[in-house]
Amino acid sequence: MSNLNFIKPNKKNINLFLVLGISFFTLGILDFCFNNFYETNITGFLPGFINFFTPLIFAMIGLYLIRIEYSGIKLLDEINKNINTNNFNAALSVSIILLIIFSVAPLLNWFILDANFVGESKEACTGGGACWVYIKVWFNRFIYGMYPNAEQWRVNATFIIVLALMGLGYFFPLKFKKYLTFYYVILLPIISFLLIYYLISGGEFGLEWVETGAWGGLSLTFIVSFFSLIFCFPIGMMLALGRRSELGVIKYSSLSFIEFWRGVPLITVLFMSAVMFPMFLPDGTYVDKLIRVIVAITLFEAAYTAEVIRGGLQALPRGQYDAAKSLGMGYWRLHLLVILPQALKLVIPGIANTFLALIKDTPLIFVVGLLELVGMLNLAKTNPKWLGFSMEGYVFAGIIFWIICYSMSKYSQKLELKYKTDR
């Protein structure tokens, strides 16, 4: 390579190399764009396989020419340090840039430029892009399922009240802070259950009764995951303590409970709740499908929560137990006041992951015939008036779930930092 030194970029002719490099790079990108989007090939005179690689080659020559160390230009130095350290890195960078151009442009077209936003029926969708009219027309169904249109304010009201109640804990005066756990673990679930029972289900106070079979869409996703979340946490905690108990019967029953639920897929658990569970009840008793599903998901996720909490319990040094015992604390005081507060702090990321998994698992309830968001999509897809728009539906649901899960995981990272204490 030493005899090629005369074309090695140097600081002396920096302007020349910069101009040359940038123009080569632009040429490469332009060539790529023309090739893919306008179907004209500006390098068509070259033989086939070289022709295919010309954008890459041009862009790489461009990056080679601007690879000047300590150029004194801040932006250039940053670029060289981060994406252009050597030829191999440059090739990877160029490939990724080309890939982004290749995928972003059609996506943009599909999402916005060629998409249809206005209209009321399938005929309004003429462009080659997405048909957002479909989402608009079906929006109510996707959010509320088969819940009657006139009664949907009840669902909204319930969610707003529950959210407000959840936020209430934040404003507790210092004096009542010690009741916070009681409020969240016992009071809130009861209030929410009563709210959902009387307001969404109705049947009393002059409200029309809506059977659970008509519930659906995103609101059902929220109801199922809310209750499962709230119940699986205390059960998981008991199981985790049980698994570490010194009492044989408790230890091994917790252990087998956890291992059983962790060993089977959720879909079979739901099958069990749908077809096997009614066989285990006295003849004539009927438990609502929704309740059966919530119980099944709760037990399933409780096993995972238990394992996560156990990890936190194990991570605590023995000294914590010994110190608490030497103060004369009994089993419950020791765990409630000393061990659990520390252990739970350690497992925030794990708990958040379990909760995320729970939310992502809720669409599975379609196997027992409950149609939450994804189930509603599959129903809408088969409507003869709206055939052929499955893509839009899945993209819509994907965006909603992504926003929920991503914001939850970011929030858990924030919590983790907030409660991180050095030991």
Place this chain on the structure above:
Amino acid sequence: MKFKKILPQFLTLLFIVIIFGFFTMNAQENMDTRGIEFGFGFLKQEASFDIQFSLIDYDGSRSYARAYLVGLLNTLLVSFIGIVLCTLLGVVVGVARLSPNYLIRKTASFYIEFFRNIPLLLQIFFWYFAALRALPMPEDAPLLLGSSFMTIKGLYTPAAIWNNFDVFFIALIIALIIIYFFNKFAKKKQEEEGKQYPKFLISLAIFIIIPALTFIIGGVDLSWSFPELKKLAKTSFTYEGGLGIPPELIALTLALTLYTATFIAENVRAGIQGVGKGQKEAAASIGLTPSQVLKLVIMPQALRIIIPPTTNQYLNLTKNSSLAAAIAYPDLVLVFAGTAMMQTGRAIEIVAITMATYLTISLFISAFMNWYNKRIAIQEK
């Protein structure tokens, strides 16, 4: 004191016995009123339903037990392919996440954040109902890589036709055994005399040469059958010959791989980051080459961090493969807990068998990984 220990245990036991007793009594009563007898005799009855995709001989005249086996093998197939692919992808993305190149790092983390925050079921539906439905019909499908066709009805690739495959297979196993003993021998030599062999190269040579020999002296023969377009009716075409991979399997594998690989990538990243910088520097300072540092110092320590959570992901993948039922890929849940249960109405037996099967698979995988984990764990004295 003793009383304090016995009472809670007694109460737990009582609680469990009462719950189980209550359930069994009701189940017994319900089955009596419906005239069903608990038992597994139905497994021998004729199944009389067809399964679209099967690894072993199967048709409607075979028994339910055979249908169960077909479903189980399909589950194992998709899990196995998924585990292999998601490990490869996960390792690549996990390493890319630590790349010094800004673009690569960001692309990798974009991929991870994107795919792991969308429910798996939604991804399976997306690939199956939206993406794969956009593929061309068999008659319009372009040729891929000279011999395959990607169509709306699935992927058609050339199939290998073996002559005397068993000889080849035995040779492969013999090669693996020889490699195992050779590696043991090489390790012993290195520990006793400090002599190093090019272990990897010799192993690779054994692995290639011994099976290749069977072509010359064992009478093993390999030929390919290519898919060819065939007209069924005026506008209906299909491919004949070759290997047809159904779109359900493709969609399921794609979704499982892309989803699980995000978790494995995060494990790999955490594992590599978990090895202290001092380890690398110390290894370099005693004169190890960069590849030796990676092989002898970093990887053994990183693997220890990577393996336990990755085992969990393998288990999750296997369990998640049961979502196949949603797109009618004939796995264990669809064939057995779906069709077979509809036909026989034996809810308790069938759900119990299905759950027991998944439990067994889970226990097997975790036992194997525990064994492997123990092997590479730090030997503390």
